Amino acid sequence: MLATAARRAAEAGVSHRVVGVEADVSALPPELTHGGFDVVLCHGVLPYTADAAGTLGMALGALRDGGLLSVIAMNRHSEPLRSAVRTMDPEDVLRALDADRVHTELFDAKLRLHTAEELGDALRALGCGQVHDYGIRVFCDYIPDDSIKYDPAYYARLERVEIEAAGRAPYKHTARLLHLVAYRAG
Numbered sequence: 001m002l003a004t005a006a007r008r009a010a011e012a013g014v015s016h017r018v019v020g021v022e023a024d025v026s027a028l029p030p031e032l033t034h035g036g037f038d039v040v041l042c043h044g045v046l047p048y049t050a051d052a053a054g055t056l057g058m059a060l061g062a063l064r065d066g067g068l069l070s071v072i073a074m075n076r077h078s079e080p081l082r083s084a085v086r087t088m089d090p091e092d093v094l095r096a097l098d099a100d101r102v103h104t105e106l107f108d109a110k111l112r113l114h115t116a117e118e119l120g121d122a123l124r125a126l127g128c129g130q131v132h133d134y135g136i137r138v139f140c141d142y143i144p145d146d147s148i149k150y151d152p153a154y155y156a157r158l159e160r161v162e163i164e165a166a167g168r169a170p171y172k173h174t175a176r177l178l179h180l181v182a183y184r185a186g
Contacts, residue, residue: 002020002021002022005018005020006018006020019032019037025042025045025049025055025058025059026049026051026054026055026058028058028061028062032062033058033061033062034062035061035062035063035064035065035067036062036064037062037063037064037067038063038064038067038068039063039067039068039069039070040059040060040062040063040067040068040069040070041070042055042056042059042069042070042071042072043070043071043072044072044073045073046071046073046074046112046114046119047073047074047111047112047113048109048111048112049112050112052073052112052114052118052119052122053122053125053126056069056071056119056122056123056126057126059071060123060126060127060128060182060184063184064184064186065184065185065186066183066184066185066186067183067184068181068182068183068184069123069128069180069181069182069183069184070179070180070181071119071123071179071180071181071182072136072177072178072179073113073114073119073177073178073180074102074111074112074113074114074176074177074178075113075114075115075116075135075173075174075175075176075177075178076099076100076113076114076115077115077173077174078141078174078175078176078177079096079099079102079113080093080096080097081142081174082096082141082142082176083095083096085141085142085144086144099113100112100113101113114178115178116133116172116173116178116180119133119178119180120133120180120182123180123182127184127185128182128183128184128185129183129184129185130182130183131180131181131182132167132180132181132182133172133178133179133180133181134166134167134172134175134178134179134180134181135165135166135167135171135172135173135174135175135177135178135179136162136166136175136176136177136178136179137162137175137176137177138161138162138165138166138171138172138174138175138176139158139161139162139165139171140158140162140176141176143158166179
């Protein structure tokens with residue numbers, strides 16, 4: 001992903017403004033925590049960390065005052081619905097109602113689940129003045145026929161629906177992923 005980001009930044013002529021770093025989020029190099037960045041993306045990190053608030057604090061530490069933090073995490077509210085649609089096993093759904101982790105076969109790992117409410121509260125406690133939340137993959141993951149999603153015409157229609165529902169309650173609350181956008185106060 002870092003190589004792709006570097007290539008795309010170069011193609012867009014902004015490579016001098018884009019910094020990609022591979023590092024442990026709990027031990028970022030000092031040059032990344034000085035508060036000078038305009039935007040920090042924390043995408044797909046929280047499912048792998050035990051301390052969501054600490055990780056968010058590290059990400060915010062890299063931002064200048066007024067900088068934007070984008071967070072994408074797995075939505076705890078989606079797990080029972082996903083389980084109902086995909087496994088059709090009522091016992092599995094009951095377990096999912098209180099689950100804060102889910103096993104992924106792709107990575108053979110237990111991933112942490114979060115809610116927009118808990119992450120939003122953590123961001124506000126860390127000093128973010130504005131926090132907005134959206135849903136990603138609001139309907140896509142609940143369509144049992146995965147093959148139809150590869151049809152370009154169908155995908156375009158599905159994408160339009162996803163974009164329309166992303167910021168609307170109650171749909172965003174059951175999306176497979178949650179997206180929070182926060183601004184560091186200052």
